[in-house]
Amino acid sequence: MELNNTEKKEICSFDKNIVRNILVAKPDKYKLLETISHRNREIINTGSSLSYSPLSFGEDIICLDFKKFNRILDFNKNEKTITVEAGITLIQFLNFTLKHNFWIPQLPGYPSITLGGAIATNAHGKSCSTHGTIRNSIKSILLFHKINGWMNLSEKENKEIFDLTIGGLGLTGTIVKITFNLTNIENTLFITKKKKIKSVEECNKVISNYNNSSYFYSWHKADNIKNFGEGIIFENIIDKKKIIDFKGFKDKNYKLKPFLFPVWNKLSIKLCNLLYLYLNRLSTEEKTESFLKVIFPFYSKESYFNFFGNNGFTESQLLISESKINDFMSEFKNIFKIHKPTITLFSLKKMSGEQSYLRFEDNKVCLTFDLIKNNSSNNFMNEIDNLCLKYQILPSIIKDSRIPKNIFDKTYRYANDFREKLNKFDKKRVYKSEVSKRLEL
Amino acid sequence: MSYLIIGASSGLGRALAEKFAKEKKNLIIVSRDERDLTALKADIEIKYNVKVEKIPLDFSSFNEINQKLLKEKMFQNLSGILFPVGFMHEKDNFDISEEDLKKLTFTNYLSIVHTINYARKCLNKQKLSIVGFGSVSGLIGRNLNMNYAAAKRSLESFFESMSFDEKLKDMNIQFYTLGYLDTNLAFGKDLILPKGSTQKLAKIVYQNINVNLKKTFYPYFWNIIAVFLKLLPFLFLIKLYKILIK
Numbered sequence A: 001m002e003l004n005n006t007e008k009k010e011i012c013s014f015d016k017n018i019v020r021n022i023l024v025a026k027p028d029k030y031k032l033l034e035t036i037s038h039r040n041r042e043i044i045n046t047g048s049s050l051s052y053s054p055l056s057f058g059e060d061i062i063c064l065d066f067k068k069f070n071r072i073l074d075f076n077k078n079e080k081t082i083t084v085e086a087g088i089t090l091i092q093f094l095n096f097t098l099k100h101n102f103w104i105p106q107l108p109g110y111p112s113i114t115l116g117g118a119i120a121t122n123a124h125g126k127s128c129s130t131h132g133t134i135r136n137s138i139k140s141i142l143l144f145h146k147i148n149g150w151m152n153l154s155e156k157e158n159k160e161i162f163d164l165t166i167g168g169l170g171l172t173g174t175i176v177k178i179t180f181n182l183t184n185i186e187n188t189l190f191i192t193k194k195k196k197i198k199s200v201e202e203c204n205k206v207i208s209n210y211n212n213s214s215y216f217y218s219w220h221k222a223d224n225i226k227n228f229g230e231g232i233i234f235e236n237i238i239d240k241k242k243i244i245d246f247k248g249f250k251d252k253n254y255k256l257k258p259f260l261f262p263v264w265n266k267l268s269i270k271l272c273n274l275l276y277l278y279l280n281r282l283s284t285e286e287k288t289e290s291f292l293k294v295i296f297p298f299y300s301k302e303s304y305f306n307f308f309g310n311n312g313f314t315e316s317q318l319l320i321s322e323s324k325i326n327d328f329m330s331e332f333k334n335i336f337k338i339h340k341p342t343i344t345l346f347s348l349k350k351m352s353g354e355q356s357y358l359r360f361e362d363n364k365v366c367l368t369f370d371l372i373k374n375n376s377s378n379n380f381m382n383e384i385d386n387l388c389l390k391y392q393i394l395p396s397i398i399k400d401s402r403i404p405k406n407i408f409d410k411t412y413r414y415a416n417d418f419r420e421k422l423n424k425f426d427k428k429r430v431y432k433s434e435v436s437k438r439l440e441l
Numbered sequence B: 001m002s003y004l005i006i007g008a009s010s011g012l013g014r015a016l017a018e019k020f021a022k023e024k025k026n027l028i029i030v031s032r033d034e035r036d037l038t039a040l041k042a043d044i045e046i047k048y049n050v051k052v053e054k055i056p057l058d059f060s061s062f063n064e065i066n067q068k069l070l071k072e073k074m075f076q077n078l079s080g081i082l083f084p085v086g087f088m089h090e091k092d093n094f095d096i097s098e099e100d101l102k103k104l105t106f107t108n109y110l111s112i113v114h115t116i117n118y119a120r121k122c123l124n125k126q127k128l129s130i131v132g133f134g135s136v137s138g139l140i141g142r143n144l145n146m147n148y149a150a151a152k153r154s155l156e157s158f159f160e161s162m163s164f165d166e167k168l169k170d171m172n173i174q175f176y177t178l179g180y181l182d183t184n185l186a187f188g189k190d191l192i193l194p195k196g197s198t199q200k201l202a203k204i205v206y207q208n209i210n211v212n213l214k215k216t217f218y219p220y221f222w223n224i225i226a227v228f229l230k231l232l233p234f235l236f237l238i239k240l241y242k243i244l245i246k
């Protein structure tokens, strides 16, 4: 096949904030990956395009869709390793590994995300307080770079590029193959326990003592300053008693397509929050839940995103020191009172790891909230940016497509390190995206 | 016994390899780039627990085919040969280079015939299914991919001729004339008609693998379009085309 087809497409970031007309190429052979890369001046790798920020596309940049590279290349049960191509989705991956009672515990929360995308964003899962980010499960990577060619990356080989690539937003080249160290998982059923809490501050106190548990996160009502933060802590524990045979997951291809008009507004959110809170209070304190429900909480609940309509939303994810949460929250509530943004979701979990380069990772508390996009939320978020500087908070550039360069530069201490090393590795700076251009990476 | 799939590394070939392996059939897969074959072999063997042999070769070269593929013992142990192989060229018109013209004709027609003729000679009591894939581009003459279309039309004629073979009792002959499929060949093309699914086609091919004689279009709606195209006089079609272009 000597043809080099590209498709013109309108693409938008998952939060619907940035829309571009782009060209996509979808190689299905190794030679084609090389040819397309060599023919185009500026490239960006694309997985499932499920990033909230425009990480996998950009104006006048060819998108290299990697989904056809989704094969399992090696599986060593004794050494507990697996090698896969980077376009494999989480559900395809799990359908194989769970049959053998293995997985990697740092899986982000939607099954059609690709492992290439997860690595390039150094993704984390629900158990990030214990298991950290996906970086901890990676043994080695095979990278293809238009100028530097094929490279094996690991702690022992090309370590500097290995470190730049994990969480490197696809800017170091195409991650082609990945070898993971697998972790045992005894069952695909979880027991979910619930605990009521009155505020975010109380939640912080409670979760700081959850040292023996791997999977916990909280949900809070944040639609009103009165009772702000009232909510529930969920704790998931792998059920080691009622062991079930893993039968495989069906990829149901639920639609992530915005409604014609937004359903979320102050009233609908208030009602849903109330309903959710009371249903959870009424239901039993402990119940058994499936793997999909626990690990991919939005799977089959895509309406939550679709209800924002074409206007989209803003998601902010912040890493805050445990000791600063209370002060931060009190200022947060003050600016909430002033700007009155509509917060549709508010959640907390603990995270572990070491921050470096562009990685969203640290031994801190991870606070996530979604907002309906409008003037008041924009003003509110501008003030949150200032709080990030004041409290040395790390905002996620993967989730928040709005973060300005000056805030990024001041909050990501190692951003310049990343820039310098990337420019040394790739003097022509071939791999670029909307985000990398905005942040001048 | 195994199935030999020529052009297995992507598109329909890969879908066929996956389907046949899922049905626990051992495979011999052929394609140009060993890297693609290695990845496919590993994936299939790990997932479906079947045996896969890979033969990297350039299917446009009789030399390579003779040296690496045409092995009597291997052919005597085949249950079927599938040819989801195709080669297109961006500049497939009157100005095509000699080398590219050869490549096009060999890959899309001559090498397939050469392989089938060899397989026919090796028949050893087994029933052998031979599955070919044509293209709707070969229905009538055209101004795009003209040599590709000509080769595909020749191939169709060759498969039709095989139906008269006295050895037909030992062979199943199947030929699918394909419209656009969801493969890289059609990626990015503005098409009026919908693309067919390679996975669905692979399922159909598998279901029909033991049918003695089969000739159809895929996607099926091409069966109707083809009847009309054949009914209309060629000169009329040319005139219609010129009016539409204007």
Ligand SMILES: Cc1cc2nc3c(=O)[nH]c(=O)nc-3n(C[C@H](O)[C@H](O)[C@H](O)COP(=O)(O)OP(=O)(O)OC[C@H]3O[C@@H](n4cnc5c(N)ncnc54)[C@H](O)[C@@H]3O)c2cc1C
Pocket (backbone or CB within 6 Å): A014, A044, A045, A046, A047, A048, A049, A050, A051, A052, A055, A056, A066, A086, A087, A107, A108, A109, A110, A112, A113, A114, A115, A116, A117, A118, A120, A121, A122, A123, A124, A125, A126, A168, A169, A170, A171, A173, A174, A175, A176, A298, A398, A433
């Ligand atoms: C509903 C939902 C829930 C989520 N939950 C979580 C969560 O719990 N934790 C978390 O950390 N994240 C989460 N995310 C974010 C998600 O994990 C990341 O945005 C991820 O990168 C998306 O993967 P993708 O396959 O869609 O990649 P894309 O969005 O297409 O690409 C993302 C980045 O990866 C790069 N990339 C993709 N493939 C390759 C490759 N082969 N080689 C090199 N670079 C590549 C791209 O260039 C881009 O920079 C969630 C997202 C959604 C939509």
